[in-house]
Amino acid sequence: MRLSLKILGGCIITSFFLACQNKAKEESCEVINFPNKDSELALLMRELSEDTENVKSQIQKGETTVFFTKFENLHTAIPTDTDVREDGKYTAFTDVFIKSVENLLLTEGDKIDAYNFMVKKCVDCHKQICPGPIKRIRKLYIK
Amino acid sequence: MALKKHKKMKKIVVLSTVLFVMSCTNSQKTEKVIAQEVIIQKFGDKNINEEGVITGKELMTLLETQDSVQVKVITTISDVCQKKGCWMEVDLDGNNQMLVRFLDYGFFMPLDASGSTAIIEGVAKVDTLSVAWLKHQKEDANASQEEIDAVTEPEISYSIEEATGVILK
Numbered sequence: 001m002r003l004s005l006k007i008l009g010g011c012i013i014t015s016f017f018l019a020c021q022n023k024a025k026e027e028s029c030e031v032i033n034f035p036n037k038d039s040e041l042a043l044l045m046r047e048l049s050e051d052t053e054n055v056k057s058q059i060q061k062g063e064t065t066v067f068f069t070k071f072e073n074l075h076t077a078i079p080t081d082t083d084v085r086e087d088g089k090y091t092a093f094t095d096v097f098i099k100s101v102e103n104l105l106l107t108e109g110d111k112i113d114a115y116n117f118m119v120k121k122c123v124d125c126h127k128q129i130c131p132g133p134i135k136r137i138r139k140l141y142i143k
Numbered sequence: 144m145a146l147k148k149h150k151k152m153k154k155i156v157v158l159s160t161v162l163f164v165m166s167c168t169n170s171q172k173t174e175k176v177i178a179q180e181v182i183i184q185k186f187g188d189k190n191i192n193e194e195g196v197i198t199g200k201e202l203m204t205l206l207e208t209q210d211s212v213q214v215k216v217i218t219t220i221s222d223v224c225q226k227k228g229c230w231m232e233v234d235l236d237g238n239n240q241m242l243v244r245f246l247d248y249g250f251f252m253p254l255d256a257s258g259s260t261a262i263i264e265g266v267a268k269v270d271t272l273s274v275a276w277l278k279h280q281k282e283d284a285n286a287s288q289e290e291i292d293a294v295t296e297p298e299i300s301y302s303i304e305e306a307t308g309v310i311l312k
Contacts (some may be wrong), residue, residue, distance in 0.1 A: 031185045031186060031187070031189040032184060032185075033186055033187065033249060033250035034251055035184075035186075035228065035252070035253040036227060036228050036251065036253060036254050038227075042227065053295075080168060080227060081224050081226065098256065101271070110148070132229045132244075132248055132298065133248040135247070135248075135304075135305070136247040136249075138247045139247070
């Protein structure tokens with residue numbers, strides 16, 4: 001009698017456990033947007049893009065402009081295409097871009113022109129080197 | 144008294160067996176759910192579903208009478224960008240391919256996704272490249288006169304430039 005009750009109890013607990021496990025599995029379904037191994041430079045660019053979105057918002061609200069990206073890493077981060085720095089174009093574009101960021105940070109008052117100039121430098125570089133994200137970058141302009 | 148006790152125990156054993164079988168059935172269902180999770184992946188819009196999905200052939204028919212159309216199309220992936228997975232080509236009808244890129248560079252495909260079934264949501268469009276334009280392109284690419292003369296048919300290209308979501312099977 002006691003053994004039967006134990007079996008009964010065990011079955012009920014097992015049923016509940018499996019039912020709960022089933023529900024947990026259904027809810028654990030995730031959206032994976034970047035399934036491949038990203039290069040250091042790709043991750044840095046993604047971070048820079050988010051940073052620039054914030055700066056755009058800061059300028060539109062008249063707030064202080066703050067970047068968190070370590071721009072010097074643009075020269076050292078390992079790219080997806082390992083030969084991207086070989087012809088010197090990337091390095092030249094990066095230098096111009098970093099100067100445009102410095103110019104933006106030094107600009108007093110209305111920063112929109114300096115900001116849009118900086119975004120244009122991103123587009124100029126991507127036109128030559130990696131055109132994929134240009135549409136996304138163009139959305140960063142303040143119109 | 145002993146007979147009553149025996150009958151009661153019999154009932155308990157039968158009930159336990161029923162519950163145990165139910166547990167097993169539940170377990171089988173769980174395995175199916177897990178199996179589905181391994182196979183199906185979503186990218187971009189997490190709310191994308193299979194409702195109203197059309198085939199590649201049906202999409203081509205729609206694009207015979209309009210330049211662009213908002214669709215959810217089911218196709219097979221024939222090629223994926225092998226650097227980042229930032230674009231893919233999908234088969235529409237066995238003869239025609241469609242180029243797919245992703246909204247805001249916001250999600251990529253697995254590099255080994257070729258051959259998988261994909262449900263893609265976005266605005267599909269068709270462009271026709273005229274014979275004159277194709278010849279001009281060949282000239283610019285320093286193609287031989289033979290190659291330039293070989294262009295006699297306009298080229299139709301299909302694309303989804305900013306897919307908002309993908310379900311991969």
